[in-house]
Amino acid sequence: MRLPFSRPRPVHDTVVTAVTPLTSAMVRITLTGPTLPALAFEQPTQWAKLTVADPAGAPVSRAYTVRHHRPGPGEADFDVVLHGRGPFARWAAAARPGEPVRIAGPRGRLRTPEGAGHLLLVADESAQPAALALLAALPRGFPVLALLETGLPQDTLPCRTAADAAVHWLPRAGTGHRKGELLLESVRDAALPPGRGAAWVAGEAGAVTGIRRHLLGERGFEREGVRAKGYWKAGEADHRGGAEQ
Numbered sequence: 001m002r003l004p005f006s007r008p009r010p011v012h013d014t015v016v017t018a019v020t021p022l023t024s025a026m027v028r029i030t031l032t033g034p035t036l037p038a039l040a041f042e043q044p045t046q047w048a049k050l051t052v053a054d055p056a057g058a059p060v061s062r063a064y065t066v067r068h069h070r071p072g073p074g075e076a077d078f079d080v081v082l083h084g085r086g087p088f089a090r091w092a093a094a095a096r097p098g099e100p101v102r103i104a105g106p107r108g109r110l111r112t113p114e115g116a117g118h119l120l121l122v123a124d125e126s127a128q129p130a131a132l133a134l135l136a137a138l139p140r141g142f143p144v145l146a147l148l149e150t151g152l153p154q155d156t157l158p159c160r161t162a163a164d165a166a167v168h169w170l171p172r173a174g175t176g177h178r179k180g181e182l183l184l185e186s187v188r189d190a191a192l193p194p195g196r197g198a199a200w201v202a203g204e205a206g207a208v209t210g211i212r213r214h215l216l217g218e219r220g221f222e223r224e225g226v227r228a229k230g231y232w233k234a235g236e237a238d239h240r241g242g243a244e245q
């Protein structure tokens with residue numbers, strides 16, 4: 001039974017048209033479909049549930065950020081981390097043009113706090129599609145510190161923004177750190193501009209919780225100024241903690 005407050009999400013049946021390697025551990029999956037010109041994509045960081053078939057034909061649904069939407073040709077890009085363990089990551093590593101993908105969404109609304117004078121952006125690989133889309137949409141000259149964790153030093157992505165952004169790529173390779181630990185360390189060490197700030201933080205759920213706690217406790221961020229979301233959780237398949245937005 002569908003509860004009255006769970007809105008049905010628009011569904012788009014699409015196929016893969018291109019699979020483009022972006023880094024050693026990320027591919028861009030480009031999808032097209034007859035209804036994709038009408039994808040209701042309005043804001044950076046919006047995401048959709050993508051459903052694919054695993055090798056046994058069973059459906060696998062996971063949340064992915066809409067990286068680009070091109071209404072004209074009816075195309076959308078989703079950038080997928082090849083972390084190797086989950087069924088969706090394995091599907092993406094082997095995906096080929098012509099494979100079917102169902103898109104449900106997009107979902108999510110970005111709430112921007114009133115009067116923030118600067119933005120702290122913190123993201124691991126899973127949240128970089130959202131973080132980079134957000135950077136691209138910020139107003140000219142807006143002060144931003146972006147801390148972006150990667151695997152290898154060369155695993156950086158193009159970053160286009162008119163904001164006054166200091167973008168730091170933080171490679172884990174050789175540090176002995178697990179995913180997310182470098183982000184927490186870097187946020188603790190970061191020199192933030194004075195004045196009221198906002199923060200957007202996403203990635204591994206445990207790291208995100210630690211960063212949020214630090215920003216609210218030791219850095220004096222206001223609760224409504226910190227947008228923190230676990231995009232996945234170490235040791236947990238299909239983590240749902242981040243599914244509401």
Ligand SMILES: Cc1cc2nc3c(=O)[nH]c(=O)nc-3n(C[C@H](O)[C@H](O)[C@H](O)COP(=O)(O)OP(=O)(O)OC[C@H]3O[C@@H](n4cnc5c(N)ncnc54)[C@H](O)[C@@H]3O)c2cc1C
Pocket residue numbers: 047062063064065066078079080081082083085086087088089090125126127129130179230231232233234235236237238239242243
């Ligand atoms: C709103 C939202 C937007 C998201 N956008 C993106 C996006 O644009 N690109 C993207 O790649 N991911 C994104 N994610 C994260 C993605 O949904 C999860 O990583 C998902 O769990 C991957 O599914 P899977 O089948 O590969 O692994 P699962 O079956 O969910 O998990 C299997 C194992 O892999 C581990 N795992 C899951 N994800 C990762 C990871 N990234 N790194 C290392 N280990 C992992 C789990 O801890 C578990 O042990 C987003 C999540 C949310 C909530």
